[in-house]
Amino acid sequence: MFFLSLLRESVSFALHALRVNRLRTTLSLLGITIGIFAIIAVFTAVDSLERKVRGSLESLGGEVIFVQKWPWTFGPDYPWWKYMNRPLPKIRETEEMMRRSENIDAAVFNAYVRKTIYYKTSFVENAQLLATSKGYELVKKFDVHHGRYFADQEVETGNPVCVIGSGIGDALFGGQDPIGLQLKLYGQKVEIVGEFAREGESMFGNSLDNMVVVPAEFAQKYIDLETDQVSPSILVKGKEGMSSADLKDELMGMLRGIHSLQPGDDDDFALNEVSLLTAQTGEIFRVFGTAGWVIGAFSILVGGFGIANIMFVSVKERTNQIGIQKALGAKNWFILAQFLCESIVLCIIGGAIGLALVYVGSIIASKMIDFEFVLSSSNVILGLTISAMIGIISGFIPAYSASQLDPVEAIRSGM
Amino acid sequence: MGYITYTRPTIITVLAVIGFILVLFSMPSVFSPDTRDLGDYYPALFGLLISFRFIAYVGIWHFKRWGVELFLYTYFANVVIGILLDSLSPIGVIYRFVELVVLAIYYRKMDRNL
Numbered sequence: 278m279f280f281l282s283l284l285r286e287s288v289s290f291a292l293h294a295l296r297v298n299r300l301r302t303t304l305s306l307l308g309i310t311i312g313i314f315a316i317i318a319v320f321t322a323v324d325s326l327e328r329k330v331r332g333s334l335e336s337l338g339g340e341v342i343f344v345q346k347w348p349w350t351f352g353p354d355y356p357w358w359k360y361m362n363r364p365l366p367k368i369r370e371t372e373e374m375m376r377r378s379e380n381i382d383a384a385v386f387n388a389y390v391r392k393t394i395y396y397k398t399s400f401v402e403n404a405q406l407l408a409t410s411k412g413y414e415l416v417k418k419f420d421v422h423h424g425r426y427f428a429d430q431e432v433e434t435g436n437p438v439c440v441i442g443s444g445i446g447d448a449l450f451g452g453q454d455p456i457g458l459q460l461k462l463y464g465q466k467v468e469i470v471g472e473f474a475r476e477g478e479s480m481f482g483n484s485l486d487n488m489v490v491v492p493a494e495f496a497q498k499y500i501d502l503e504t505d506q507v508s509p510s511i512l513v514k515g516k517e518g519m520s521s522a523d524l525k526d527e528l529m530g531m532l533r534g535i536h537s538l539q540p541g542d543d544d545d546f547a548l549n550e551v552s553l554l555t556a557q558t559g560e561i562f563r564v565f566g567t568a569g570w571v572i573g574a575f576s577i578l579v580g581g582f583g584i585a586n587i588m589f590v591s592v593k594e595r596t597n598q599i600g601i602q603k604a605l606g607a608k609n610w611f612i613l614a615q616f617l618c619e620s621i622v623l624c625i626i627g628g629a630i631g632l633a634l635v636y637v638g639s640i641i642a643s644k645m646i647d648f649e650f651v652l653s654s655s656n657v658i659l660g661l662t663i664s665a666m667i668g669i670i671s672g673f674i675p676a677y678s679a680s681q682l683d684p685v686e687a688i689r690s691g692m
Numbered sequence: 693m694g695y696i697t698y699t700r701p702t703i704i705t706v707l708a709v710i711g712f713i714l715v716l717f718s719m720p721s722v723f724s725p726d727t728r729d730l731g732d733y734y735p736a737l738f739g740l741l742i743s744f745r746f747i748a749y750v751g752i753w754h755f756k757r758w759g760v761e762l763f764l765y766t767y768f769a770n771v772v773i774g775i776l777l778d779s780l781s782p783i784g785v786i787y788r789f790v791e792l793v794v795l796a797i798y799y800r801k802m803d804r805n806l
Binding site: 281316320373479566570571573574577578608609610614654655658659662663665666670673674677680 | 707715720721724725728732733735736739740742743746747750754755805806
């Protein structure tokens with residue numbers, strides 16, 4: 278109870294100081310406000326961007342290993358000339374992999390090609406066509422909004438069927454139910470059996486919204502799926518409970534066997550996984566975070582000095598009042614707590630204004646560009662913590678000096 | 693009955709000055725990416741700990757017992773949090789322990805009032 282009454286009194290003192298010396302207090306608070314704004318704005322932007330990138334990476338397949346010609350690692354010693362001569366993944370290798378291992382849940386061949394697709398007089402130029410083998414639904418999470426996904430038999434026999442993304446559906450059919458309609462692809466009529474639910478934009482261009490998925494057995498009748506132009510890959514998912522490292526080890530041995538490599542030969546394939554990219558992007562965002570942290574640290578430092586200054590002035594102005602309080606029996610710690618609370622409240626007000634600016638800024642920025650900025654609760658906690666910390670550190674010495682004042686001298690100073 | 697007052701020994705002045713500098717430098721680490729990675733509430737805990745450490749050094753500078761006591765609490769809090777979050781710096785712990793030993797030597801001579 279006592280603490281609450283002390284807090285209430287301190288808050289009213291702080292607000293009174295704000296009201297009486299509006300310009301001076303506002304200018305002092307500006308340092309904290311700008312500091313908190315700078316730090317939290319950078320953290321909000323970096324966190325939002327990181328969340329988006331990670332989300333896009335996860336949509337590639339978090340538990341999936343990609344068998345490809347080129348590895349996803351980059352660096353100055355990237356021996357591209359070695360990788361260039363590697364063979365490309367083939368459709369028949371997926372069957373071989375499934376036959377050789379009992380630990381694989383799905384091995385799916387994927388190839389991408391750009392193609393103009395037609396429906397009557399409408400067309401979508403350079404739509405992304407994904408030719409996939411059996412089991413794509415096991416390695417990639419998606420929802421089918423209208424219709425259904427392929428039956429295994431349709432994929433195996435290479436039926437002229439397709440599942441379209443919602444973006445393609447909107448472009449060709451204006452949001453109407455497209456099931457049963459026929460697209461024209463490679464001069465062939467291809468029946469639409471399903472439409473994917475909207476996924477939203479992906480930073481890596483792998484959103485199903487603008488894709489047309491067809492069985493690989495169908496596509497290979499019209500295009501060569503074993504060329505670099507279609508970026509062929511095999512997506513492998515292990516059975517429940519199998520670790521990514523174990524799956525990689527098994528795939529390594531199996532693919533060396535399939536490719537008839539001798540014990541001393543280098544691997545002629547790359548086993549890529551999303552965690553590789555996640556780790557690399559994590560490092561990049563760390564650099565951004567550190568840059569924001571350095572900029573904000575200086576702003577906060579300057580803000581802290583401003584608050585310390587205003588608190589010293591406040592103590593000086595109220596020396597007489599402190600003397601009277603002490604003469605009436607106020608303890609040293611009461612005076613200390615009173616000024617310390619005032620300093621903390623002032624800093625929290627400054628920090629809250631900074632956070633409010635970030636919040637408003639994030640809403641405006643989200644509306645202006647097609648990207649969602651989110652002020653997370655952890656950043657709000659961080660902003661308020663920093664404000665309170667600055668309040669304690671910059672307000673303690675002035676508050677302590679006030680608490681040590683001699684009551685007689687203090688009262689005399691006001692005469 | 694008057695109090696016997698002691699002037700602040702040089703070693704305490706040195707410790708306090710080093711302490712203030714260390715607090716100043718550890719302030720930005722509250723919101724560093726490394727600290728944030730430890731958990732959502734860790735910056736808040738760490739910030740509170742640094743603030744109390746600063747207050748402890750103010751007390752030590754004024755040659756007050758409460759400064760040493762607060763320093764002791766922050767020392768143990770730091771060790772406990774460090775162990776829980778596996779972020780304990782052995783050099784920091786040893787340095788602060790040495791500080792604690794020096795402060796303990798002068799504790800009886802310090803002022804017991806606020």
